[in-house]
Amino acid sequence: MTASMMMIPATGIILLALVIPALILLRYSFNAYDPTQLMVEAFTLDNYTRFFHEPYFQQVMITTLTVSLECTLASLLLGYPVAYFLATTRSRFKSLLIILTIFPLLVGNVVRAAGWMTLFGTKGFINVVLMYLDIIDSPIKMMYTTFSVFVGMLCVILPFMILTLQGVLESIDFSLTEAAENLGASPFTAFRRVILPLSLPGIATGSILVFILCMNAYSTPVLLGGPSFSMMAPALYDQIASASNWPFGAALAFILTLATILATLISSLYFRRKLKAMAA
C-alpha cells in the first residue's frame, strides 16, 4: 500500500463531512431570505450587515464575549495555583488528583448542568440549607441568572485550564527558583521573575483554549441560563432550527467562527509581546 493511498480514508472523511458542508454553508450565507419561500438564491452581503444593524444580536455577542472573558480570567486565577501544586507535589495522591480533574470533563456538560440544577433551584440544596440556617427567609433566585451560567461554565473549562498549565509547569526546572533564592530573591520575587515568565506560554495556550470553549458553549447557557439568557451558539441554533432563516444563520455561524479566531489571534499576539517584554 502506498503512502498516498493510506491518506485517502482520513482525508476523504474530512473533505466529505467538513470541507464540502462548510463551503455550502458559506455559499448559503450570501443567499437572501424570504418568509414565504425561505431561502432565495442571491449574492448579497445583507446577512452580514444585518448582524451589525440589529441591537439584539450585538447584545448577544457582547454577552458572549463578556461571559467568556470573565470565565477565562476566573479559571486562570483558580487554575494556576492548582496546576502549580500538581506540577510540584511529590504526593502519592498526585495521579488520583489528576483523575479527579479529568473525570468531570469526560462526564459531559449536560450531566454537570443537571448537577448544578439540583444545587441552584428554588428548592435546590443551597436554598434549602440557607433557609434551614435562617440566613434567608425566601429562596434566592440562582437558576437562569448570569451567576448560574458563570459557575456552570467555569466548572466546564477549569479542568482544561488546569491540565494545560500543569503540562507547561511540569517542564520548568524548579531548581531555578532555588538559584534565585540563593542569590537573595524572596520566594515571591523568585516566582514572579522566574517561574511566571517561564509559564507564560502555558497561560496563553490555556486561556485561548478555554476562551474558545466559552465562546462556543451551547448546553450550559441553555440549561442554566434559560430562554432569556442569550449567547451566540444557542442564538445560532435558533436561527437554523426555529426561525428557519438559513442564510442569516449561516452568516452568524461564520461571524462566530471569525470572532473566535480573531480573539485567539489578538490574545496570542498580546502574549507574544508580553513574553518579549519579559525576556528583555
Place this chain on the structure above:
Amino acid sequence: MTKLIASSFVTAVLAFLVLPVIFIVWVAFFDSSFLTFPPPGYTFHWFAEAARNPVFLNGFVTSLIVVAIASTISVFSGAMAAIVLVRYQFPGREALNGLLLSPLIIPNIVLGIALYIFFIAIADTLSIDLIASNVGLIIAHTMLVLPWAVRLIGANLIGMDRSIEEAACNLGAKSGTVFFRVTLPLMRGGIVAAALFSFIVSFENLELSLLIVSPGHTTLPIAQMQYLEFNMDPTIAAVSTVQILVIAALLLITDRFVKLSRIV
C-alpha cells in the same frame, strides 16, 4: 502553614469540579418523584424507571451504535494517516495535518449546522435521507473524533524506537512481517488511547448532533437535554448516573494504558 493553605485551596477547587457529579449521583437515589432536600428516603426505583423509559433507552442504544462505529472507522483511518504523517516527508504534509485536525478548531455547533444543511441538500438532490437513520450521525461523529485518533496514534509513533524495526529488517523479516509483528504491537498504546478517547468524546457530544437527530435516532445527551429543559427529577439523575459509571469504567481502563494527563 503555607502548605496547609495550598492543599486546602487545591482541595476546594477540585471539590468544586466534582460537586455537580456528586449531587447528580446522590439525587438518583432519592425516594421522591421530585427534587426535595433532605430526601424522605432512598431507593433504586429510578434506575428501573429510567431503563423502562423508551426515550432514554433508545438514546443509550443509538449512542452506543454511533459511537462504536464512528470510533472504529476513525481509529483505522486515523492510524493509516498518522503513519504517513509521522514517517514520510512530502510537500503539503503540514497543511494535510492541519486539515485532519481542523474539526478541533471549528465550533461544534457550526460543524453541526454545516452537516445539517449538507444532508438536506443530499436529500433534495439524491433523495437519500441521512438524518432519518443513524448514518448521518455516524458520518458526523467519525469526523468529530478523527483528529483525536490522528493525534494520539501520531504521538505514540513519534516516541517509538525505530531501531527495533531496523533490527527485524536486518534479520531478514519482510516489510509486512515487520509491520504486523513489530510496529503494530508497539502502536498498541496509542491505538487503545485513541479508541477509548474517541469513544468518550463522541459519547458525550451534544452540539454536533443537535440538528442531525430524528425521532428514534436521538443520542443520549440530546435525550437528556430535552428532558432537562422541562424537568429536573431523580429519573434524569439515574440516567446520568449510569452514564457516569460507563465513563468512569472507560477512564480507569484508559489510565492503565496511557497517562491521561498526556493526552487531554
